[in-house]
Amino acid sequence: xxxxxxxxxxxxxxxxxxxxxxxxxxxxxxxxxxxxxxxxxxxxxxxxxxxxxxxxxxxxxxxxxxxxxxxxxxxxxxxxxxxxxxxxxxxxxxxxxxxxxxxxxxxxxxxxxxxxxxxxxxxxxxxxxxxxxxxxxxxxxxxxxxxxxxxxxxxxxxxxxxxxxxxxxxxxxxxxxxxxxxxxxxxxxxxxxxxxxxxxxxxxxxxxxxxxxxxxxxxxxxxxxxxxxxxxxxxxxxxxxxxxxxxxxxxxxxxxxxxxxxxxxxxxxxxxxxxxxxxxxxxxxxxxxxxxxxxxxxxxxxxxxxxxxxxxxxxxxxxxxxxxxxxxxxxxxxxxxxxxxxxxxxxxxxxxxxxxxxxxxxxxxxxxxxxxxxxxxxxxxxxxxxxxxxxxxxxxxxxxxxxxxxxxxxxxxxxxxxxxxxxx
Amino acid sequence: xxxxxxxxxxxxxxxxxxxxxxxxxxxxxxxxxxxxxxxxxxxxxxxxxxxxxxxxxxxxxxxxxxxxxxxxxxxxxxxxxxxxxxxxxxxxxxxxxxxxxxxxxxxxxxxxxxxxxxxxxxxxxxxxxxxxxxxxxxxxxxxxxxxxxxxxxxxxxxxxxxxxxxxxxxxxxxxxxxxxxxxxxxxxxxxxxxxxxxxxxxxxxxxxxxxxxxxxxxxxxxxxxxxxxxxxxxxxxxxxxxxxxxxxxxxxxxxxxxxxxxxxxxxxxxxxxxxxxxxxxxxxxxxxxxxxxxxxxxxxxxxxxxxxxxxxxxxxxxxxxxxxxxxxxxxxxxxxxxxxxxxxxxxxxxxxxxxxxxxxxxxxxxxxxxxxxxxxxxxxxxxxxxxxxxxxxxxxxxxxxxxxxxxxxxxxxxxxxxxxxxxx
Numbered sequence: 001x002x003x004x005x006x007x008x009x010x011x012x013x014x015x016x017x018x019x020x021x022x023x024x025x026x027x028x029x030x031x032x033x034x035x036x037x038x039x040x041x042x043x044x045x046x047x048x049x050x051x052x053x054x055x056x057x058x059x060x061x062x063x064x065x066x067x068x069x070x071x072x073x074x075x076x077x078x079x080x081x082x083x084x085x086x087x088x089x090x091x092x093x094x095x096x097x098x099x100x101x102x103x104x105x106x107x108x109x110x111x112x113x114x115x116x117x118x119x120x121x122x123x124x125x126x127x128x129x130x131x132x133x134x135x136x137x138x139x140x141x142x143x144x145x146x147x148x149x150x151x152x153x154x155x156x157x158x159x160x161x162x163x164x165x166x167x168x169x170x171x172x173x174x175x176x177x178x179x180x181x182x183x184x185x186x187x188x189x190x191x192x193x194x195x196x197x198x199x200x201x202x203x204x205x206x207x208x209x210x211x212x213x214x215x216x217x218x219x220x221x222x223x224x225x226x227x228x229x230x231x232x233x234x235x236x237x238x239x240x241x242x243x244x245x246x247x248x249x250x251x252x253x254x255x256x257x258x259x260x261x262x263x264x265x266x267x268x269x270x271x272x273x274x275x276x277x278x279x280x281x282x283x284x285x286x287x288x289x290x291x292x293x294x295x296x297x298x299x300x301x302x303x304x305x306x307x308x309x310x311x312x313x314x315x316x317x318x319x320x321x322x323x324x325x326x327x328x329x330x331x332x333x334x335x336x337x338x339x340x341x342x343x344x345x346x347x348x349x350x351x352x353x354x355x356x357x358x359x360x361x362x363x364x365x366x367x368x369x370x371x372x373x374x375x376x377x378x379x380x381x382x383x384x385x386x387x388x389x390x391x392x393x394x395x396x397x398x399x400x401x402x403x404x405x406x407x408x409x410x411x412x413x414x415x416x417x418x419x420x421x422x423x424x
Numbered sequence: 425x426x427x428x429x430x431x432x433x434x435x436x437x438x439x440x441x442x443x444x445x446x447x448x449x450x451x452x453x454x455x456x457x458x459x460x461x462x463x464x465x466x467x468x469x470x471x472x473x474x475x476x477x478x479x480x481x482x483x484x485x486x487x488x489x490x491x492x493x494x495x496x497x498x499x500x501x502x503x504x505x506x507x508x509x510x511x512x513x514x515x516x517x518x519x520x521x522x523x524x525x526x527x528x529x530x531x532x533x534x535x536x537x538x539x540x541x542x543x544x545x546x547x548x549x550x551x552x553x554x555x556x557x558x559x560x561x562x563x564x565x566x567x568x569x570x571x572x573x574x575x576x577x578x579x580x581x582x583x584x585x586x587x588x589x590x591x592x593x594x595x596x597x598x599x600x601x602x603x604x605x606x607x608x609x610x611x612x613x614x615x616x617x618x619x620x621x622x623x624x625x626x627x628x629x630x631x632x633x634x635x636x637x638x639x640x641x642x643x644x645x646x647x648x649x650x651x652x653x654x655x656x657x658x659x660x661x662x663x664x665x666x667x668x669x670x671x672x673x674x675x676x677x678x679x680x681x682x683x684x685x686x687x688x689x690x691x692x693x694x695x696x697x698x699x700x701x702x703x704x705x706x707x708x709x710x711x712x713x714x715x716x717x718x719x720x721x722x723x724x725x726x727x728x729x730x731x732x733x734x735x736x737x738x739x740x741x742x743x744x745x746x747x748x749x750x751x752x753x754x755x756x757x758x759x760x761x762x763x764x765x766x767x768x769x770x771x772x773x774x775x776x777x778x779x780x781x782x783x784x785x786x787x788x789x790x791x792x793x794x795x796x797x798x799x800x801x802x803x804x805x806x807x808x809x810x811x812x813x814x815x816x817x818x819x820x821x822x823x824x825x826x827x828x829x830x831x832x833x834x835x836x837x838x839x840x841x842x843x844x845x846x847x848x
Binding site for chain 1: 498501502504505506508509512515516519520525527529530533535537538540542543554555556557558590626627644647648649653670671674675677678679680681682708711712713714718759762763764765766767768769770771772773774775776777778779780781782783784785786790792793794795796797798799800802804807808809810811812813814815816817819820823825826827829830831833834835836837838839840841842843845846
């Protein structure tokens with residue numbers, strides 16, 4: 001971890017840079033897979049699954065028995081944890097429901113808006129040894145709350161042709177039953193184009209490797225929308241003299257262990273805390289199973305000493321972190337000053353892991369500086385908001401002349417005529 | 425206008441197709457302009473403006489005098505109309521403000537979310553003979569309400585180097601003062617990369633021709649977000665026996681006059697209304713200054729007779745129109761059945777022109793079937809929603825074991841450790 005003390009403001013622009021990602025274009029690969037899926041559907045999916053996941057599937061869809069069996073394959077304690085997290089996530093996302101408010105604009109002119117679910121959504125859950133069942137909750141719960149009619153979950157099978165039971169149990173807990181054993185570009189292609197067994201959807205959610213990311217980007221050419229542009233995960237922690245170096249180090253490392261391209265930024269006003277935290281990182285790192293990944297992430301990470309918490313907040317706003325932890329005493333005074341961040345954790349006991357799993361907030365958040373212009377996933381991500389208006393005869397009499405004047409000035413006489421006829 | 429009676433459901437998929445747009449790739453052109461702007465900034469902007477707008481500018485920024493002078497150059501009646509529309513749009517968009525709700529998740533765990541403005545936004549207003557000042561209101565008002573700090577407006581100058589006074593007056597009315605005389609790809613490049621005089625922004629809004637559209641798409645490579653993907657404008661009208669054929673025809677034509685690639689769809693359950701409306705279209709078309717454009721749009725537009733209003737609504741949901749007009753008696757009973765639409769107009773007196781200009785709703789809406797997965801522009805488009813959480817020591821004691829179990833099951837021991845240290 002690089003350490004910098006009191007950098008000049010002119011140097012900040014360099015300090016907020018993210019680690020460069022390889023910009024290898026995968027577009028040709030993606031196009032060719034999409035084309036195969038378009039032409040050969042399920043049979044192409046099975047061929048790709050054999051090639052990349054080393055398993056020959058006869059059936060892509062996870063059976064009801066497999067889903068039900070998941071309960072027997074994970075501990076009761078984990079089941080209870082998943083249910084508890086589900087309840088919290090549901091509670092928080094329920095609070096995001098918007099109820100129509102009729103607005104009386106002028107006599108005879110009423111406008112409002114109403115939310116409608118995106119009818120068909122696809123959720124992608126990556127494979128690998130660690131099953132990301134928490135992401136099933138984070139995407140499935142708001143999809144259900146929104147009322148999406150078709151929720152299609154795709155995730156790659158292991159070499160036995162199985163899906164990890166924690167993923168199936170989380171899906172079952174949420175109420176998702178359409179689960180398909182397919183991953184990679186081919187999964188995104190199936191969700192975009194549809195096959196004999198997998199229905200096409202309107203919006204695709206979920207994390208993935210560079211192939212999945214490239215495929216999600218390409219899916220947009222087919223009028224599909226996606227949750228968020230991709231980028232490496234990151235946390236920025238601001239600590240004052242009362243922070244706990246051991247907690248701060250653990251939070252930095254929990255982000256660093258995500259991937260070698262993760263980035264962690266540590267800002268403090270206290271030199272002793274800085275030194276102690278760096279030492280703690282060194283000690284804790286040794287204990288981590290994923291220490292090699294975390295160490296590489298720390299290589300392009302930075303600790304910076306600043307003169308004031310205000311300066312730390314300014315820097316953070318410029319960096320626009322995915323996760324922001326305020327390990328400071330009077331965090332209450334700084335909430336209003338936060339301009340760009342995905343999700344914010346306040347005080348010494350609000351660790352990022354809480355939001356990653358179980359406190360209720362969503363963990364699908366804008367990375368790579370996108371917190372400047374994107375929100376994280378929420379109930380809003382699964383609905384459209386449609387505006388409605390009702391003008392009575394009185395309403396158009398009132399407002400009509402205004403519309404006529406404006407339409408005429410824009411030289412759209414058809415627009416004007418639609419009003420004039422009604423005023424007659 | 426093609427007329428179809430009682431189509432089979434199996435034919436619907438063909439009937440909802442939009443007119444094909446030329447898919448000429450403008451990417452090379454766009455890249456080369458972006459590159460010129462990156463290297464030469466303002467001087468490249470001036471060269472492009474000379475080439476495409478036929479005017480040699482010394483200053484790109486519209487002066488305070490020019491903005492102030494706009495008041496003298498448009499009629500008092502138009503000024504009043506713009507101010508009235510502004511008040512209505514402001515009233516409606518103000519109602520979209522979200523106030524933080526603290527959610528008690530568990531003892532010691534509180535979560536909420538707060539909106540923050542996107543700090544820097546760019547608004548693009550196309551040029552041409554007709555000044556689209558209404559779009560200045562539709563984008564500028566929510567940007568101001570959201571609290572965006574920098575609102576940069578770009579619009580191409582005429583051959584005298586001037587901006588239409590109605591655009592300047594609308595901007596002034598909204599409170600926008602950063603206005604630049606630049607259009608086309610070069611404007612989007614300037615907003616994306618920044619130049620000596622034009623600041624770079626985080627999100628770009630506004631309509632435009634195929635060049636502007638291609639440039640907005642490319643801007644996303646620079647981590648810029650955009651309002652909506654582009655497509656031709658469209659309206660779908662559903663009418664029953666009590667509808668007024670003259671009103672319906674005028675509404676269809678007001679959409680058709682937008683552009684040759686516009687599409688209008690007319691659904692009715694009443695054959696007499698169908699015939700009368702087609703006749704009315706013929707008559708009214710002759711009177712329109714933009715009759716040639718409208719006639720071409722009608723060439724790829726369709727009128728369909730259905731058996732029931734329910735069937736019309738089903739078809740409309742499948743089509744997912746940008747604008748939907750329900751010229752039916754008991755529209756109240758059908759509001760809940762509308763699943764996909766950008767903006768909905770209820771009853772015989774709610775013409776689309778009202779929403780285009782002055783009733784308060786936004787006119788920047790999802791086209792081309794994007795109403796299935798996108799909302800129109802609203803206050804939400806100019807903010808990010810940031811989640812916050814505060815866990816007390818009690819909170820982490822409560823929830824900690826759940827988080828530990830889940831993190832361990834995902835094999836993220838660093839995540840678990842961040843909790844375990846706090847439980848000690």
